[in-house]
Amino acid sequence: MSLLVTLMSAAGLPSSAADAARAALAQAGGVVTGVDVFDAPCAIDLHVGGLAQPDARAALEALPFEVVVQAADAVRRRTLLVADMDSTMIQCECIDELADYAGIKPAIAAITERAMQGELDFAAALKERVALLKGLEAGVIGRCLKERVRLMPGARTLVRTMKAHGGRAVLISGGFTAFTGPVAAMIGFDRHVANGLEVHDGRLTGTVAQPIVDSETKRATLLAEAGDALAASLAVGDGANDIPMLRAAGYGVAYHAKPKAAAAADAAVRFGDLTVLLWAQGYPRAAWVQG
Numbered sequence: 001m002s003l004l005v006t007l008m009s010a011a012g013l014p015s016s017a018a019d020a021a022r023a024a025l026a027q028a029g030g031v032v033t034g035v036d037v038f039d040a041p042c043a044i045d046l047h048v049g050g051l052a053q054p055d056a057r058a059a060l061e062a063l064p065f066e067v068v069v070q071a072a073d074a075v076r077r078r079t080l081l082v083a084d085m086d087s088t089m090i091q092c093e094c095i096d097e098l099a100d101y102a103g104i105k106p107a108i109a110a111i112t113e114r115a116m117q118g119e120l121d122f123a124a125a126l127k128e129r130v131a132l133l134k135g136l137e138a139g140v141i142g143r144c145l146k147e148r149v150r151l152m153p154g155a156r157t158l159v160r161t162m163k164a165h166g167g168r169a170v171l172i173s174g175g176f177t178a179f180t181g182p183v184a185a186m187i188g189f190d191r192h193v194a195n196g197l198e199v200h201d202g203r204l205t206g207t208v209a210q211p212i213v214d215s216e217t218k219r220a221t222l223l224a225e226a227g228d229a230l231a232a233s234l235a236v237g238d239g240a241n242d243i244p245m246l247r248a249a250g251y252g253v254a255y256h257a258k259p260k261a262a263a264a265a266d267a268a269v270r271f272g273d274l275t276v277l278l279w280a281q282g283y284p285r286a287a288w289v290q291g
Contacts, residue, residue, distance in 0.1 A: 002072035003030075003056055005046040008279045009065040010272050012041040021046060021060060021067070028059035039284035047072065057267070068253075068267045068280040075232040075250060077281045081162055082222045082245060084237035085173035085180055085194070087116075088255050089155045089187060089274075094179045095129055097148040101140045104132055118240030118260045122174060123212045130197070134206025138199045141178045149179065151186060154274030156291020159188045161278055164289045170225050172218050174241050176208075187291070193221055219244035226250070236277065237261060253277060 005025075007017050014020075022032045025048055034047035048056060053069050060067045070076070086093045099108035108129045115125040159169045171184045173194040184192035196209035211217075218237075222245050226233040235242070235249035238257040243264045246252030254265035255274070262268040269276045278288055 001052055003048040003051065003053060004070045004072045005048050005056060005060070006068045006280055007044045007046065007065060008068070008272065008276055009042055010275070013044060013065055017065060018044055018046065020063060024059045024063065025051065025056060028055055030056055030059065038282065039279065042285070043279040053266070066269060066272050066276050070251065077165060078162065078232050078234035078250065079167050079229060080226050080233040081159065081167060081169040082225060082233065082235045082249065083169070083171055084239070084242050085171055085183055086175050087238045088236060089152050089171060090183055091150045091152055092148055094144065094149065094175050097144050098133060098136065098140060099129070101144065102133055102136050108132055116239035116241070117258050122214050122241045126174060126195070126208060126212060130208045131206045133204050136204045138202050138204060145179065145182055149183065152274055155187050157288050158274045158277055160289040160291055161283060161287065163188060168225070170221065172213070172221050174213055193217070215241040215244045218242060219248045222248055234277065
């Protein structure tokens with residue numbers, strides 16, 4: 001199988017990067033047939049033969065910089081981005097931050113962590129956490145957005161660059177529309193999908209609107225948005241509830257992810273920010289639309 005291996009580092013790749021990758025691939029039985037430094041000193045493409053994609057990824061995972069392995073004949077510049085929100089497009093878990101205003105963050109954060117690790121049923125865990133927020137003033141949501149929600153570095157640049165080159169972007173979350181709406185607008189997403197927090201007399205009721213947006217909803221949304229162009233889709237997420245979406249996409253990327261999500265994805269971003277996904281698509285920095 002012919003592969004395209006991209007080595008990346010925002011701080012600049014070491015001069016030995018290509019040689020280190022070449023040696024690791026050779027030890028696994030692969031052969032580097034060409035090298036293209038397309039955005040010096042931060043991004044290099046290696047053309048590789050003799051290995052399947054999973055084997056090449058495994059051979060390179062110990063390298064101290066970002067590595068993305070793709071089939072050489074795959075669509076490289078993707079026309080659809082479907083992205084998780086919490087801990088992917090923003091730097092927090094919104095439900096945990098709401099819980100902090102209610103004084104119960106440790107209890108809810110522990111459930112969130114177990115759910116994202118894939119240890120709990122997502123829908124049941126969501127209902128349990130939302131129930132604990134019953135009675136919280138709805139106005140806290142606005143405070144949380146202003147005081148706690150921070151965009152992930154590179155989020156705007158990723159979305160705006162892909163859209164400038166004809167792409168479409170959908171934000172989908174097991175969280176809440178009260179957050180996805182503003183976040184989608186801030187970043188530049190075309191559409192957002194999430195759960196509805198139910199409110200009565202200005203306070204959270206402790207219930208979430210049905211049906212719940214879960215892992216299957218994420219997968220189904222990706223498939224519906226991609227249509228016949230599934231091969232040109234890119235999905236990114238960090239938790240176990242993102243796994244079906246990551247597996248269904250033309251290319252799935254785990255972003256600073258839980259182990260199960262990282263193992264299920266085609267690639268895992270471990271060191272850098274979301275602009276790694278632009279280098280992976282062959283965009284040099286000169287082509288980026290800065291956020």
